[in-house]
Amino acid sequence: MTLLRIVLGLVFILAIGTAAFIGYAWHSRLDPIDPPAKASLDAKLLARGAELAAIGNCNVCHTAPNGEAFAGGLGIPTPFGTIYSTNITPDLETGIGRWSEEAFSRAMRKGVDREGRHLYPAFPYDHFTLVSDEDNRAIYAFLMTRKSVSAKSPANQLPFPFNVRMLLAGWKALFFREGPYLPENGRPAEWNRGRYLAEGLGHCGACHTPRNRLGAEIPDQHFAGAEIENWTAYAINSGSPAPLPWDVESLASYLRHGWHDRHGVSRGPMAPVTANLGAASEADVKAIAAYVAEVMGRPSKERLAQSEAALAAARQEREAAPLRRTGETGNGPGEAIFVSACQGCHDGRRPPPFGGLNLHLSTAVNAPNAQNIINVTLYGLPAAKGEPSAMMPAYRGVLNENQLVALLDYMRERFSKQPAWTDTRERVSSTLRGERRVPVYRMDGTTHAPPETSMRTAPWP
Amino acid sequence: MTRPDRKRPTRRSVIAGGGSIVVSFALLSQAFAQEGEVQGAAPPQPKPKLPGSLADDPLLDAWIRIDADGAISVFTGKAELGQGVKTAILQIAAEELEVDPTAIRLVTADTGQTPNEGYTAGSQSIQNSGTTIRHAAAQVRELLIGQAAARWQIPADQLRAENGKVIRSDGQALDYGSLVSTEIMHVEARPQSRLKAPGSFRIMGKPMKRVDIPAKVTGTPIYVQDMRLPGMVHARVVRPPRPGATLTALDPSAVERLPGVVAVVRNGSFLAVVAEREFQAIQAMRLLETAAQWSEGTKFPNPSEFIQSLKTRPAQQGVVAERGQPGAASAQSFQATFTRPYQIHGSIGPSCAVALLESGTTRIWSHTQGVFPDRAAIAEMLGVPAEQVHVVHVEGSGCYGHNGADDAAADAALIAQAVPGRPVRLQWMREQEHVWEPYGPAMLTEVRASLDQSGRIAEWNYDLWSNTHSTRPGPAGSLIAAQSLPAAFKAPPAKLSISPSGNGDRNAVPLYTIPNMRVIWHFLPEMPLRVSALRALGAYANVFAIESAMDELALMANADPVEFRLRHMDDPRGRAVIEAAADGFGWSRDRLPDGRGRGFAFARYKNLAAYLAIALEIEVERETGRCRILRVVAAIDSGEIVNPDGIRNQTEGGIIQAASWTLYETVTFDESGITSTDWSSYPIMRFGSVPESIDVKIVERPGEPFLGTGEAAQGPTPAAIANAIRHATGRRLYDIPFRAEKVKAAIGV
Amino acid sequence: MAVTLTVNGRTQQVEADPETPLLYVLRDHLELNGAKYGCGIGQCGSCTVMVDGEAVLSCVTPVLLLEGRRVTTVEGLGTLEKPGPMQQAFIEEQAAQCGYCIPGMMMRAQALLQADPSADEATIRAHLEPNLCRCGTHMRIIKAVMRAGEIMRHNPQSGGAS
Secondary structure, three states: OHHHHHHHHHHHHHHHHHHHHHHHHOOOOOOOOOOOOHHHOOHHHHHHHHHHHHHHOHHHHOEOOOOOOOOEOOEEEEOOEEEEOOOOOOOOOOOOOOOOHHHHHHHHHHOEOOOOOEOOOOOOHHHHOOOOHHHHHHHHHHHHOOOOOOOOOOOOEOOOOOOOHHHHHHHHHHHOOOOOOOOOOOOOHHHHHHHHHHHOOOOOHHHHOOEOOOOOEOHHHOOOOEEEOOEEEOOOOOOOOOOOOOOHHHHHHHHHHOEEOOOEEOOOOHHHHHHHHOOOOHHHHHHHHHHHHHHHOOOOHHHHHHHHHHHHHHHHHHHOOOOOOOOOOOOOHHHHHHHHHHHHHHOOOOOOOOOOOOHHHOOHHHOOOOHHHHHHHHHOEOOOOOOOOOOEOOOEOOEOHHHHHHHHHHHHHHHOOOOOOOOHHHHHHHHHOOOOOOOOEOOOOOEOOOOOOOOOOOOOO | OOOOOOOOOHHHHOOOOOOEEEEEOOOOOHHHOOOOOOOOOOOOOOOOOOOHHHHOOOEHHHOEEEOOOOOEEEEEOOOOOOOOHHHHHHHHHHHHHOOOHHHEEEEEOEOOOOOOOOOOOOOOHHHHHHHHHHHHHHHHHHHHHHHHHHHHOOOHHHOEEEOOEEEOOOOOEEEHHHHOOHHHHOOEOOOEEEEEOHHHOOOOOOOOOOOOHHHHHHOOOOEHHHOOOOOOEEEEEEOOOOOOOOEEEEOOHHHHOOOOEEEEEEEOOEEEEEEOOHHHHHHHHHHHHHHEEEOOOOOOOOOOOHHHHHHHOOOEEEEEEEEOOOOOOOOEEEEEEEEEOOEOOOOOOOOEEEEEEEOOEEEEEEOOOOHHHHHHHHHHHHOOOHHHEEEEEOEOOOOOEOOOHHHHHHHHHHHHHHOOOOOEEEEOOHHHHHHHOOEEOOEEEEEEEEEOOOOOEEEEEEEEEEOOOOOOOOOHHHOHHHHHOOOOOOOOOOOOOOOOOOOOOOOOOOOOOOOEEEEEEEEOOOOOOOEOOEOOOOHHHHHHHHHHHHHHHHHHOOOOHHHHHHHOOOOHHHHHHHHHHHHHHOOOOOOOOOOEEEEEEEEEHHHOOOEEEEEEEEEEOOOOOOEEEEEEEEEEEOEOOOOHHHHHHHHHHHHHHHHHHHHHOOOOEEOOEEOOOOOOOOOOOOHHHOOOEEEEEEOOOOOOOEOOOOOOOOOHHHHHHHHHHHHHHOOOOOEOOOOHHHHHHHHOO | OEEEEEEOOEEEEEEOOOOOEHHHHHHHHOOOOOOOOOOOOOOOOOOEEEEOOEEEEHHHOEHHHOOOOEEEOHHHHOOOOOOOHHHHHHHHOOOOOOOOOHHHHHHHHHHHHHHOOOOOHHHHHHHOOOOOOOOOOHHHHHHHHHHHHHHHHHOHHHHOOO
16 A cells, blocks of 8 residues: 555656646747848848857858758757758748747747747757847847748757657756846956857857766866867867967957967868858957957966967077978987978968968967867868968878878977877877768868768767 | 951852862951060051961961971961960861871971961960961962972862872872972962862861870870970079069078089079979078078058059050040940959969070070060070070960960070080979969959930940050060079060050950940059069950940840840841850840849950850859859850860860959069969869859851950950849949959848 | 889889978979979879879878888879870860869879769869869869769779779
8 A cells, every 4th residue: 555655656746747847848839920021120230140140150050061051951960869950041931931039039048949849959059048139139130131041951860868859958957047148247348248259159168168978068167178070179268278378369360360370270160160250240259359368367477488488499490491301300200201291381481371380389289189180181271262261281191090190299299298199099090091070171161072061079078 | 446447358259169269368457466566666567468477487388398208397486375276277287288187297486497476375376377377288289289280281270189199180199298399388478378168178177186185194295394304403593572672692502512402593683593303402492592681672562452543653545446426415324443453374383494505505495475585585685696595385384374484484594504514494483483473464444334315325435544464575674584683684664555456455445336435545654563464465354344334234224235235236246146145045034043143245355356255144152252153155256167176175264264363363462572472372263163064155157267266255254254243132343353252242241 | 312112003212302292203203294393382283193092292292101102193094005094084075275284183083083983073073172273174174084984984994093
């Protein structure tokens, strides 16, 4: 009897809990609308929406390789399966043409679509929740005036239970704090603006913060770096591995132009980000830079000394007589390879964007692993379409596995004070074999054909 | 100046099929003037009565030689630039000589062997040399038939030439070798030739496969870059950071000690290094660069607003065309300013030359477009008589006009003086070609036009601001090497010259029927950046402006762009290509999908050469402003066709090249010098942006004179693109290049 | 210093500084003309050759990397007398104007077709991106590569190069 009571009681609690959960998780369906006419929208609002969408990088996820802008269809592999981005053009049947501004803002703020279904956080509403109503209005106006494209995105490939959207409410309960952004008192306006943008639309942490097993960013590792699509997104907190510490000016310039002559060029998934930020307002980009620089913090005396040393070493190489000849110093095959295949461009005589960075100044050489250098060395930096851009030839086929490993170990040893990498060979061999698939981006943000689907590495740590 | 009046030619009395044509060239006009006249020369005099270049070299055996063993050599002063001219000339010669093309050895541009036909430029090769050789070959054939007739005592009209023999009706034959003699070949050409009728062509008009392609796809040596002479050494020049800079200090000792280095050559500010092996020369050059110190050199202008500033620079006015009265009553008017920046030739293979000083003669192998002028300039630079310099054309990569080839030849010649007896192979580096080649000049043009009540153009005013488009040698002062010598030769001052063929004013006069017209060239003598001939010269910018304006005027007249052009086109051949392109494209006024537009343009190159009309469809990516050309249909009338495939190849190529110029290309510089020094800083079209399809339709005109073809596409292409963008987006772009950023700014959000 | 290279099936010793880019060894030492100097900095593709079947820019490939590896140049695809399928296709389609970029195009296309014999037009266009052509011969180059693919698919033995 008692057992029956207990069981009944548990069932009752479970039923109440489920009902409560469903009550918590359920969202209403918002009515479809007729889309607003472009002529009715204020030109300034549209322009603002364009700038904000550039910061939000909407086009990057919501455009398939060689597909039409904002029409969705990009497959994003996650440890839970592949999720496809949706069509956010104003198409009435397959896009968001029937979404009211309320529905759009709700999606951004709460991560729920017009029908009331929970959205997967591959759409980073954990960041977009911070976006203000005013900015959502502008982005909505912008999206609703894009070219309509009829394109139905493929169905997500998620096994049970991940395909049960309602369970996302549980994820949200654990990891999602609804916005909008509340400015922090006593901070300068630019800092608040920068934080609002970086943590909100910019969603920097979506790539630059490590995630837990359930795919949520780990709060106390904010900006500590992560691996995305087999590219390392460097730490952009006080653990930044850049030999020369970033400051507001250098960050702002890098973010707008995609290169900095003392840091290098943006590549991998960061290339479309800087391509987009080139279209954002200068003041906004400076604000983001100010915030991130503040997170990075003031460099210590020791770090400043190391930075001076790196600059001096780079200057010395730039001004010295060219080309140490192979065999002179007998430092092994890696050196011979570097001097003959790399130094010609990377001696710093011609700085970025049209020349190679002197590697004393390279963040990649100081990164936790060699993956970014492997990617750039094997696949190069392909030319942008019809615009001047940084370029680097691809060395795949030139360097075999042993040669690339020797080169990387040499570069780490010569240009970095950090201890040797431990997983170079594994990374080189798995990349060469295609097990680590690497998307390659042009500096104008387009993907380099043959098109690669964007991916996140699995598993997340 | 109006177009020369031409009598309807007697070719109208063609005997069809099997006959031959007698053509009189009694009234040759200045149309066949050489392109690229030396600066400051008076406009050319009307030539005497011999066709083409026979006027300058009337002896038949200057052009065609037949040995006693029957071996045939044909000599042309023109050069193969990749435009297929060798093949075309072989076709012409073989046709009229009645032999197989493989029986002919063709000798091209060689100061020691061939006639002087000036530059291979201006799309003149078939018009000039082709015409010349056609006539010469026909006359040689008739002479041989005459010889056989005399020998057999049979009337010449009962004999025929075939396959290298003269044959009589009973089948007996005498081969050319047995008929030939110095007396009969060493005669002057006559003004009239018995040309074969088009209906009887075996080889002309057929797409004979190019004779140079098999070597090019198998690595068989054919380029000047492939030359290897015994004892050859490799050289590299070191140029200053800016033009005009002089060498103030040099410590060559470290360079001289490098392995393989044969010599460091210094002559005033001319600096070069010679080594046994090519890579040794490159490494030595890099070290030598750091061992040299230079003065400031010429200051570069401020790049911002530079092109707009062209209008304010000192200028001389030249009237290109004037007719009717200005100030005609107008219903509507249109006015706009168009600009074109400096653009590069951008030869894929940087310039190269081989030179050898031996027994007092400097022999140079070069891909220069003008072996005779370059030889004269180099001889002047070296201070020797012209006979002591011998220049032979060997193919380089495509030059598209006056690139670094002439200067590389001069560099090689100068270096060869320092290592007599050893052939010197001098190769420019990529950065040197980008920085030191003469550019296509920046231009600014203004159209002010008006329509009358009936929707026809009543008045047309056109002003263009431009430097000269030709600084070819010429005198030694045109050469960088000569300018660097201690007794520096000075670059000759540029002079305004108005000629039918045109220079900066090429194609500045629309071919349309317009009653009141004034076309002025505001000639800018100052050249802050070095400029010279780039394919089509002024036609690129002028037709861009004219054909863009035509579309705007058509809009004002509420007319279809094609119909509007036909409304003003009285030349039937112009009408024919316009109609052919429009029909071939399927030109209509139907709505296109969002972001797509169609554009049309037309020009007759130089108003004297080939007619070309082009229609294309473009897609403009709204979010980025990136333009993608989808499909292109062009129609071309080149007169008598020698090789239809050659015409197609050159036209497709011209369209893609001009599209690349228009969408992407601009030289960049700041006050410290040129900053577009390689392909990353000066991007051109890559495969990802190439059109989906290009279809070239040839309008056939058998019996008509050859018309220059190689540059016909450069003018209409930019206008067709601008017109298509206008159609797709409602916005017109006036300033080349139409980079994505600029298009996006015009479209807005 | 002596470097051992295997080029177009022939193994030979070359006296060259090991840091010499393959391009200059091919042209200057081995007198092979196919690979061309276009820029020397890996931007134009005129120097493209195959190493172990993969398309590679020989101007940025120092020979010290090539011990024991197989290099193929356009000379290894056939001769004037007996052109290989790729060369036949380019001749058939008359896919050249000045021709300077063509051997590089052919080598890149050869590597593609050896890996993917039925590569379609979009794939061909994408793979040829690293190679520049200034004359505007692109349309014919694409046609020629497609034709080469056809020829190679019909005669599977003929297509491969060492």
